[in-house]
Amino acid sequence: MADDELQTCVRCYHVADKKDKYCIQCGAPLKNKCTKKKTVLHAGCSKVNEPNAKYCADCGTETLFNEWGLL
Numbered sequence: 001m002a003d004d005e006l007q008t009c010v011r012c013y014h015v016a017d018k019k020d021k022y023c024i025q026c027g028a029p030l031k032n033k034c035t036k037k038k039t040v041l042h043a044g045c046s047k048v049n050e051p052n053a054k055y056c057a058d059c060g061t062e063t064l065f066n067e068w069g070l071l
Contacts, residue, residue, distance in 0.1 A: 007031075010051060010070050032065040034058070 005018045011028040020030055034056035036044035044061040054066040065071050 010065060011068075028068060028070060029064040032063045035062050035064055035067055037061050 006015050007018050007020070007030050008015055009023040009026060009028055009030060012023060012026040014023050014025040016023060016030055022029055032049045032051050032053055034045050034047045034049065036046060038044055039061065042059045042061050045056060045059045047056055047058045049057055049063050051065065052071065053063050054071055055062055063071075
């Protein structure tokens, strides 16, 4: 499998397939998506953000990594 088909879990560093959504070792999300939570100012979206983003770059809603305490 090529390196561009792999991703690393930010919690346990397990190497997973790029198509996986959650780590099979620890259950953490593998993509830092917008949580899509509706707030007064934002409706949320489904953008995949950079791994270090606490809030979505498109709508400002909290990201999964931030919600899970991974940042």
